[in-house]
Amino acid sequence: MKFQPVIGLEVHCQLKTDSKIFCGCSTKFGAEPNSQTCPVCLGMPGSLPVLNRKVVEFAIKAGLATNCSISHRSVFARKNYFYPDLPKGYQISQFEEPICRKGWLDIQVDGIEKRIGITRIHMEEDAGKLVHGDVAGLEEGSGVDLNRACTPLLEIVSEPDLRSSDEAVAYLKQLHRIVTWLGICDGNMEEGSFRCDANVSVMPLGSETFGTRAEIKNVNSFKFVKQAIEYEIQRQIDLIEDGGTVVQETRLFDPNSGRTRSMRGKEEAHDYRYFPDPDLVPLVIDADWVQRAHGELPELPEHKQQRFITEYGVTGYDAEVLTASRSLAEYFEECVAFHHNAKAVSNWIMGEVTRALNDSGTTIDACPVLPKTLADLLKLIDSGAISGKIAKTVFDEMWRSGKEPGAIVEEQGLLQVSDSGAIEAIIDEIMAANQGQVEEYRGGKEKVFGFFVGQVMKASKGKANPALVNELLLARLKG
Amino acid sequence: MKITTAEVEHVARLARLELSAEEKDLFVGQMDAILGYVDKLRGLNTDDVQPTSHAVPVENAFRPDQAQPSIGVAKALANAPDRAESFYRVPKVIE
Numbered sequence: 001m002k003f004q005p006v007i008g009l010e011v012h013c014q015l016k017t018d019s020k021i022f023c024g025c026s027t028k029f030g031a032e033p034n035s036q037t038c039p040v041c042l043g044m045p046g047s048l049p050v051l052n053r054k055v056v057e058f059a060i061k062a063g064l065a066t067n068c069s070i071s072h073r074s075v076f077a078r079k080n081y082f083y084p085d086l087p088k089g090y091q092i093s094q095f096e097e098p099i100c101r102k103g104w105l106d107i108q109v110d111g112i113e114k115r116i117g118i119t120r121i122h123m124e125e126d127a128g129k130l131v132h133g134d135v136a137g138l139e140e141g142s143g144v145d146l147n148r149a150c151t152p153l154l155e156i157v158s159e160p161d162l163r164s165s166d167e168a169v170a171y172l173k174q175l176h177r178i179v180t181w182l183g184i185c186d187g188n189m190e191e192g193s194f195r196c197d198a199n200v201s202v203m204p205l206g207s208e209t210f211g212t213r214a215e216i217k218n219v220n221s222f223k224f225v226k227q228a229i230e231y232e233i234q235r236q237i238d239l240i241e242d243g244g245t246v247v248q249e250t251r252l253f254d255p256n257s258g259r260t261r262s263m264r265g266k267e268e269a270h271d272y273r274y275f276p277d278p279d280l281v282p283l284v285i286d287a288d289w290v291q292r293a294h295g296e297l298p299e300l301p302e303h304k305q306q307r308f309i310t311e312y313g314v315t316g317y318d319a320e321v322l323t324a325s326r327s328l329a330e331y332f333e334e335c336v337a338f339h340h341n342a343k344a345v346s347n348w349i350m351g352e353v354t355r356a357l358n359d360s361g362t363t364i365d366a367c368p369v370l371p372k373t374l375a376d377l378l379k380l381i382d383s384g385a386i387s388g389k390i391a392k393t394v395f396d397e398m399w400r401s402g403k404e405p406g407a408i409v410e411e412q413g414l415l416q417v418s419d420s421g422a423i424e425a426i427i428d429e430i431m432a433a434n435q436g437q438v439e440e441y442r443g444g445k446e447k448v449f450g451f452f453v454g455q456v457m458k459a460s461k462g463k464a465n466p467a468l469v470n471e472l473l474l475a476r477l478k479g
Numbered sequence: 480m481k482i483t484t485a486e487v488e489h490v491a492r493l494a495r496l497e498l499s500a501e502e503k504d505l506f507v508g509q510m511d512a513i514l515g516y517v518d519k520l521r522g523l524n525t526d527d528v529q530p531t532s533h534a535v536p537v538e539n540a541f542r543p544d545q546a547q548p549s550i551g552v553a554k555a556l557a558n559a560p561d562r563a564e565s566f567y568r569v570p571k572v573i574e
Contacts, residue, residue: 017544018544018545018546019544019545019546019547023547024542024545024546024547025546025547025549026546026549027546028546032552032565033552033564033565033566034552034555034556034565034566034567035549035551035552035555035565036549037549037550037555038547038549038550039550042555050540050541050542051540051541051542052541052542052543052544053541053542053543053544054543054544055544056541075532080493082495083572084569084572130572131566132571132572135563135564135566136563136564137562137563137564137568138563138566138568140571141561141563141568141569141570141571142568142569142570142571142572143563143564143566143567143568143569144566144567144568144569145565145566146555146567271489271493273493276532276533278532278533278534280540281533281535281537281538281539281540282532282533282538282539283538283539284538284539
């Protein structure tokens with residue numbers, strides 16, 4: 001029997017605010033355990049949470065960027081359960097009235113576009129962190145660090161519209177690009193700022209009734225999401241084919257083995273008894289507020305990607321790479337504004353700039369070569385002042401020293417030689433020194449031509465104008 | 480009787496409460512009385528009434544996104560029954 005996988009994703013994005021969602025404690029990562037806590041996030045009796053306005057603004061932006069409708073009224077609710085990383089015994093979340101509903105994202109897999117529904121987006125607080133082992137005194141027992149407790153999260157829930165692990169990854173990448181683009185989440189998956197739970201089930205191909213689903217937790221990279229989903233699909237198919245049935249449960253992905261395993265402990269705790277949190281007043285967002293947020297949205301990645309193709313004539317692939325992040329896209333556009341050769345700018349950014357960034361482990365935000373200076377370099381190439389090859393040397397020097405390309409070319413005497421007399425002189429020298437090859441060429445072995453080009457370029461230290469070298473060599477060799 | 484002993488046991492379990500047989504009987508009676516009282520409201524027509532989640536009609540209380548000093552590790556851990564370095568220590572949690 002053939003099976004059809006059905007996948008829905010719940011993504012948690014940690015929001016890039018300075019302070020927590022319901023108190024003024026800092027959200028900075030990596031501080032001494034429990035040093036960023038106060039009575040509110042420690043869950044002390046009598047303390048009262050007050051909503052961070054920026055969290056609402058970020059949630060509205062996320063909603064608008066994913067085509068959701070923004071609820072006029074939304075309410076915070078308590079999700080009740082006991083766990084040592086949850087000081088109050090409940091998590092403040094949203095349940096019946098989330099801030100955003102009914103959106104969608106378009107994804108592309110193998111050139112086929114597909115629309116994936118977004119059920120809802122809601123705001124909630126994160127829990128603390130549990131630490132096991134490697135701390136003195138924790139050989140026995142577990143450590144609780146509440147610095148992360150009460151940091152703001154958005155939970156973005158997709159419809160069960162995804163049908164393969166590739167679609168799931170494409171959706172995740174698209175969502176990741178949007179939240180980082182909006183500047184509301186740093187997207188760091190290793191630190192857990194962008195994490196994902198996957199609901200996976202299988203049904204016989206052609207069926208319309210979904211199978212029983214398992215929820216996979218703890219998948220913190222695109223690669224692991226793909227692995228975890230594929231493992232889980234196969235596990236369920238094998239189980240059914242062996243006459244078994246899938247049980248609804250929470251499973252944990254183990255990156256070391258590539259498998260998912262059951263988390264039995266939490267199954268019985270699924271009775272959360274949600275109710276509206278009386279400590280927090282309802283949130284009302286009027287049309288003006290939504291309008292204002294709309295006006296503050298940057299041009300979104302999909303739109304920019306499309307515009308790069310139509311406005312600058314770059315290929316679909318280039319447009320996708322150039323809009324991988326907002327900073328990269330802005331770098332490109334700024335550079336094109338200084339030098340109207342989008343193809344050259346695109347090639348250089350995707351080639352030399354990316355290579356240099358990778359080699360030095362920096363990001364485009366910290367790129368030592370600014371768009372304006374890169375444009376200056378490309379102008380030197382397009383005007384024929386230097387060759388494309390020499391430009392790479394100049395670029396490396398710009399990266400190292402921060403000097404202007406024009407100054408480097410002048411200092412090192414790298415100007416392209418387009419003086420035919422000078423080039424002819426070099427050609428004559430080379431031909432005189434390599435009589436054997438001249439004979440070969442004249443005898444019909446045209447491949448030797450490349451040898452002469454190489455020698456002339458070498459003798460001119462790469463500065464001879466390559467087109468001119470070709471032209472003059474051809475004339476001279478023909479005799 | 481609307482409430483059963485099994486339901487009292489379930490709720491007690493969710494709240495991590497251990498109840499004696501006498502207490503269970505006592506709470507079955509009490510919870511039943513409470514729900515019976517609430518049931519009276521079903522007699523009212525509430526078609527045009529919004530569910531009341533808050534007693535006072537106030538909306539939109541915000542604070543600005545400004546980090547404030549925290550209370551410090553010493554105070555945060557002052558009432559902790561057990562600690563290790565700057566962590567609260569709890570019985571081993573196995574996922």
